[in-house]
Amino acid sequence: MSNEEDPVSADITVTSVEVPELTEEEQRDRLHLERKVEKAVFEAGKALMELRDRRLYRSTHSTFEEYCKDRFGFQRRHPYRLIEASAVFDNLMKMCPNGTQTETESSDAEIYSSGTQTENEEMCPNGTQILPTSERQVRPITKLEPQQQWEVWQTAVEEAGGKVPSARVVGDVVQRIMERTKAPNPYRVGEICLLIAKDNPDLRGKGGCWGIVKHVGKFSCTVTMWDGEYTIRIDHMKPLNYLESECQQMQQISDRISRLRENERLEEAARAVLKHLGELKRPYLTAVEEKLLGFIEQEYGVNEGNKPIANS
Structure with a gap:
């Protein structure tokens, strides 16, 4: 038999690499950056609304739709959907006056450092810190009244297990409410x-x-x-x-x-x-x-x- 080492019995050295825990500063940075990602699409809607309302496109284009298509590659309805979605997002934030998601780094830091959200939970129970992250998620509720938007979103978050619900889940909740209220x-x-x-x-x-x-x-x-x-x-x-x-x-x-x-x-x-x-x-x-x-x-x-x- 060859003197070569039997690969079956060869020793394999595994080096463990310890992944360091996030520091408090890194936790704050992560939370702050996550908030920015979540709000990005809705900030776009606000920007589009101002571009449209102030007609800032008029120096190069005759219509808002043509401008959005040439500048951003948007089809006709997409910029309007983003505008509608930003209005829903703002409404969901306003329904919780001391909302758990804010634009300011200091507020993110306060949430993290305290470890609790007692006041907000009392005002906005059942996971209202979960806000939409895409236009598609709120499309089914853009035509609802503000209070209905809030109620539908809260129910959808619960059904999604406390996570951001999909557009399908939100749409299902809207459909059930329409059937329950018998509004043909x-x-x-x-x-x-x-x-x-x-x-x-x-x-x-x-x-x-x-x-x-x-x-x-x-x-x-x-x-x-x-x-x-x-x-x-x-x-x-x-x-x-x-x-x-x-x-x-x-x-x-x-x-x-x-x-x-x-x-x-x-x-x-x-x-x-x-x-x-x-x-x-x-x-x-x-x-x-x-x-x-x-x-x-x-x-x-x-x-x-x-x-x-x-x-x-």
């Missing part, structure tokens, strides 16, 4: 919706048009569209989830269309423009659309007091 009609007056004709012959030619909810019934809504008012079942409607400011802007467009529609002298060419505007897939007019609408208003003498509402 989720729409509200002033909301913008998209009409889905499906197999309803009364809605032929109306599919793809947007409308404004004027009255909410038990299982249907009265909706104002470009060519009149209709009573539509909710299964033929789809919410466009526009922001409140966008809904107000669409209301202005609808009012201008309605005033023109009532004119008996309206020619087919003008009606074709109104039909086009009634099928918009965005909450604003382009510069060309604004000029066309303004020209028609001037032609028929109904433009007094109107302000241009193109997104420019």
Whole structure:
């Protein structure tokens, strides 16, 4: 037999490496940095809101959507979702006045050094120190009232075992609440919706048009569209989830269309423009659309007091 050492019986030396515990300063740094990561997406939403509201994009782009696409690679709805998510995040923070997640390093240090969060736990029980970390997680609750947002989020955190819940968990909680409150009609007056004709012959030619909810019934809504008012079942409607400011802007467009529609002298060419505007897939007019609408208003003498509402 060879004198070589038998590999089976060879001794293997294992050196243990002791991983040092984090110091108090490192614990504070970790907590502070984790807070920054958690808040990053919501800070982006706040920044986008200011860029939009102050129209700081106007030197290079005619619309906010074009600016976001070119500058950040965002598709049309994404910046608005971030804006909505930041509002939810702020609300969840405000619901706990002495919240456990703050931007300041001193507050993080106080939480760590004390080892307890007694006052906050009394005000915000059941793990409210857990806040959302992505826009997707809060998307199901952006349309809820502030108190409902808080309650849904708290329940979702509990169901996730005290951890950040997924969008699916949050959505499931919202669905259960809707079923429990027996609210078959989720729409509200002033909301913008998209009409889905499906197999309803009364809605032929109306599919793809947007409308404004004027009255909410038990299982249907009265909706104002470009060519009149209709009573539509909710299964033929789809919410466009526009922001409140966008809904107000669409209301202005609808009012201008309605005033023109009532004119008996309206020619087919003008009606074709109104039909086009009634099928918009965005909450604003382009510069060309604004000029066309303004020209028609001037032609028929109904433009007094109107302000241009193109997104420019």
